Amino acid sequence: MNGRERLLAFLTGDSVDSLPLMPITMMYAADFAGVKYGQYVTDFRALVESQIAIADAFDFDFVSCISDPAREAADCGARVAMFEDQPPAIVETDALLASKSTLSTLTIPDPRTATRMGDRVRAAALFRERVGDRKLIEGWIEGPCAEAADLRGINTLMMDFFDDPAFVRELFEFTLELGVQFARAQVEAGADLIGVGDAAASLVGPEIYREFVWPHEKRLVDELHAMGTRVRLHICGNTTSILEPMGQLGCDIVDLDFMVPMDKARAAMGPDQILLGNIDPVRILRGAAPETVRAAIAQCHQQTRPRYIVGAGCEVPRATPEANLRVLTDYARSTMP
Amino acid sequence: MPDLQELGEAIKRGDRDQSAMLTNAAIAAKVPAQEILDVMVAAMDVVGQRFQKNEIFVPEMLIAARAMKESLALLEPLLVDAGITPIAKAVIGTVEGDLHDIGKNLVAMMWKGANFDVIDLGTNVSPQKFVDAVRDNNAQLVGLSALLTTTMPAIKATVAALKAAGLDTAKVVIGGAPVTQEYADEVGADGYAPDAASAVNVARALL
Numbered sequence: 001m002n003g004r005e006r007l008l009a010f011l012t013g014d015s016v017d018s019l020p021l022m023p024i025t026m027m028y029a030a031d032f033a034g035v036k037y038g039q040y041v042t043d044f045r046a047l048v049e050s051q052i053a054i055a056d057a058f059d060f061d062f063v064s065c066i067s068d069p070a071r072e073a074a075d076c077g078a079r080v081a082m083f084e085d086q087p088p089a090i091v092e093t094d095a096l097l098a099s100k101s102t103l104s105t106l107t108i109p110d111p112r113t114a115t116r117m118g119d120r121v122r123a124a125a126l127f128r129e130r131v132g133d134r135k136l137i138e139g140w141i142e143g144p145c146a147e148a149a150d151l152r153g154i155n156t157l158m159m160d161f162f163d164d165p166a167f168v169r170e171l172f173e174f175t176l177e178l179g180v181q182f183a184r185a186q187v188e189a190g191a192d193l194i195g196v197g198d199a200a201a202s203l204v205g206p207e208i209y210r211e212f213v214w215p216h217e218k219r220l221v222d223e224l225h226a227m228g229t230r231v232r233l234h235i236c237g238n239t240t241s242i243l244e245p246m247g248q249l250g251c252d253i254v255d256l257d258f259m260v261p262m263d264k265a266r267a268a269m270g271p272d273q274i275l276l277g278n279i280d281p282v283r284i285l286r287g288a289a290p291e292t293v294r295a296a297i298a299q300c301h302q303q304t305r306p307r308y309i310v311g312a313g314c315e316v317p318r319a320t321p322e323a324n325l326r327v328l329t330d331y332a333r334s335t336m337p
Numbered sequence: 338m339p340d341l342q343e344l345g346e347a348i349k350r351g352d353r354d355q356s357a358m359l360t361n362a363a364i365a366a367k368v369p370a371q372e373i374l375d376v377m378v379a380a381m382d383v384v385g386q387r388f389q390k391n392e393i394f395v396p397e398m399l400i401a402a403r404a405m406k407e408s409l410a411l412l413e414p415l416l417v418d419a420g421i422t423p424i425a426k427a428v429i430g431t432v433e434g435d436l437h438d439i440g441k442n443l444v445a446m447m448w449k450g451a452n453f454d455v456i457d458l459g460t461n462v463s464p465q466k467f468v469d470a471v472r473d474n475n476a477q478l479v480g481l482s483a484l485l486t487t488t489m490p491a492i493k494a495t496v497a498a499l500k501a502a503g504l505d506t507a508k509v510v511i512g513g514a515p516v517t518q519e520y521a522d523e524v525g526a527d528g529y530a531p532d533a534a535s536a537v538n539v540a541r542a543l544l
Contacts, residue, residue: 027487081436086487089436093459154439158396159403162351203439205394241391282486282515317486317515 003061003135004192010309010337011230011252011274019301020061021332022138022253022276023311023325024234026068027086027318029054038084041067042116044123048130055135058329063131064138065123065186066195072142072178073150075114076106095153100167106151108178111185121185128190136193138232139186143198144216147175154200161208172216180223193230193252196220202237202257209242214249221249232276236314243268258284258313262303275304278313285312285328286320293327306337339363341373344408345380349387351400353407360408370415374452377412381405381450385534395443398533402446409449423454425544428470428507429480430458432491437484440513443533444480451537453478464491464498471504478540481526483513492516493524500525508543510536 001009001017010016025032030040033050040046051063068087074080078096081089097103111117120140127137142150148171149157160168183194201213217233224231230252238259239246246254247269255276256265265275279285279296288296301308310332316325339362347356363373384401387393393401416422427448431441438460445457456474458466471479479499483489492511499507510528511521521529528543530536 083434086434086485091436092438155399155442158399158439161396162400203395205391205397208394208396241394283517283519286486287517287519319486 002133003055003059004133007061007136008192016337019332019335019337020309021058021311021329022060022062022232022255022309023328024064024066024255024315025051025054025060026066026315028316028320028325031318032057036085037087038082041088042082042119044119044126047123048126051127052130055131058325059333060135060329062136062138062193063127064140064195065120065127065191066138066140066197067120069142069146069150069197069199071116071120072109072147072182074116075109076151076178078151090150092153092155095151095156097152097171098156100164103167103171103174106174108174108181111182117182117185120182121189124186124189124191137191138193138195139183139189139191139229140195140197141179141182141186142175143196143201143233143235144172144175144179144220145201145204145213146198147178148172149200151175154203157200158203161204161212165212168212172212176216176220179220183224183229184227187227187229191229193232194224195232195234195255196224196251197234197236199236201235201242202239204242206241206245210245214245218249221251225250234314240264247273253309255311256313260313262300266304272307274307274309276309276311278311281312281314281317281320285324286317288324290321290323290327293324294331297328297331301331301335308337339366339368341368341376344373345376345383348377348380348401348404348408349384351397351404353400353404356404356408357411360411364411364415370412370419371421373412374409374416374421377405377408378450378452381447382537384450385447385537389532389534395439398443399446402443402450405450406446423452425478425540426454426456426474426476427478427480427540428456428458428467428474428476429482430462430467431460431482431484432488432495433461433463434491435483435485435488436460437482437513440484440533441480441482444482444512444530444536447533447537448478448480448540451541453540464495467495468498468502468504471499471507472502476507477544479507479509480536481509481511483511483516486515489513489515489520492520492526496524496526508540510539510543512536
């Protein structure tokens with residue numbers, strides 16, 4: 001089986017020849033290909049070639065458009081700091097929606113022509129041209145809560161939940177539609193699956209998650225399925241307190257960060273939910289010996305099998321020893337679900 | 338007699354209007370400033386404990402800290418008059434190259450809530466700016482935050498700059514998503530705090 005065949009079969013519950021392998025690489029992929037990260041996030045050709053290089057070298061089952069959380073916000077007009085060799089960062093002290101009244105003036109950029117969103121759409125199209133059906137192609141969008149934080153400022157949004165719930169709902173409606181349109185453009189360009197990064201959701205507890213975040217994430221997941229694509233949800237941070245509702249979103253893959261005990265996730269989400277992750281990227285994957293990496297990934301697998309995909313808790317960090325990343329490949333390729 | 342216990346409860350639930358009203362009432366009733374302050378600090382300690390136990394989360398912590406900050410501002414003139422000073426002076430910031438600030442902000446708020454005088458340098462702070470602020474303010478405590486593995490080396494550079502400037506009496510506490518105790522040991526930081534509530538305990542233990 002090639003990577004795309006393996007993943008598509010696994011997602012639909014068919015038998016596969018080994019565990020699927022989907023670690024997130026961004027800066028690691030750029031470094032591997034000798035590309036500065038500033039170029040990786042602004043030139044889709046650099047991103048695509050770096051992703052193909054890392055995916056081929058480590059036999060990943062997929063390639064991904066993921067790069068940084070600022071694409072949508074930048075095209076909406078947010079101030080974003082660009083760096084030569086690290087990810088762009090949204091300048092929160094000058095947040096686009098520092099004034100709530102600005103929301104009513106915002107329009108959703110055309111994802112095909114907007115500068116940074118369009119660059120990602122072109123990446124999806126070039127991936128299709130370059131990898132064909134060999135590997136699964138992953139598009140990427142910000143989730144409704146994360147994008148709201150990008151536009152409003154994360155500190156302010158956290159207090160808005162109490163200070164102005166109506167505004168939060170209005171903002172989430174905007175970010176939901178922004179995500180849907182961006183995803184649709186990537187699917188039309190060639191993406192097989194859409195990754196949804198909703199990092200800010202890990203900062204809220206179960207009550208706020210259920211009341212504000214979950215309904216919008218659920219609508220997003222349903223819209224993505226309605227356009228015929230598949231969904232990988234990744235919420236950076238500790239989501240242990242919201243595992244149960246996350247499992248009710250209907251995502252094809254729930255990708256968990258390292259703080260979440262995998263056995264708890266399995267218990268909370270039931271036996272059918274595909275789980276991905278979640279070894280500690282810094283302490284274990286980058287910092288430990290290969291045998292420790294192997295033991296950690298084997299434990300994740302044991303706690304969640306058989307509906308399990310090999311990956312780290314978050315991005316494979318820069319300067320991770322190649323031998324350690326190779327452990328993930330060897331484990332996946334030598335093990336059945 | 339105003340209900341100081343209710344003041345503490347108002348801070349814990351982040352009710353800024355109620356906590357301000359009760360603080361003003363306590364001031365008007367000439368409750369000693371130290372007593373009012375003790376109630377506020379104790380309330381924020383409870384907020385920190387609840388956060389550590391996952392009973393509350395970032396939004397609840399932020400609104401509690403905001404209520405505390407606003408009440409403390411009302412009390413400030415009385416504290417000055419009574420000669421009550423913060424227990425330590427702290428300088429905090431996100432290190433050079435990193436614009437993420439929510440973790441740093443939470444620690445700053447919790448340190449303020451513990452009655453530290455906190456000078457917040459913001460984000461993307463150079464080692465030299467930390468050195469200048471620590472020296473100029475005679476700070477006893479320094480908080481360094483980084484969210485990215487790529488910006489963690491700026492923690493090491495800042496710790497080194499403080500030592501090179503002869504400011505190693507100031508205790509350095511570091512934190513942020515990729516930061517570990519091992520990294521703190523490696524770069525010569527005095528303490529590592531995995532979350533904002535721990536940052537108060539770590540700082541108190543170091544001072």
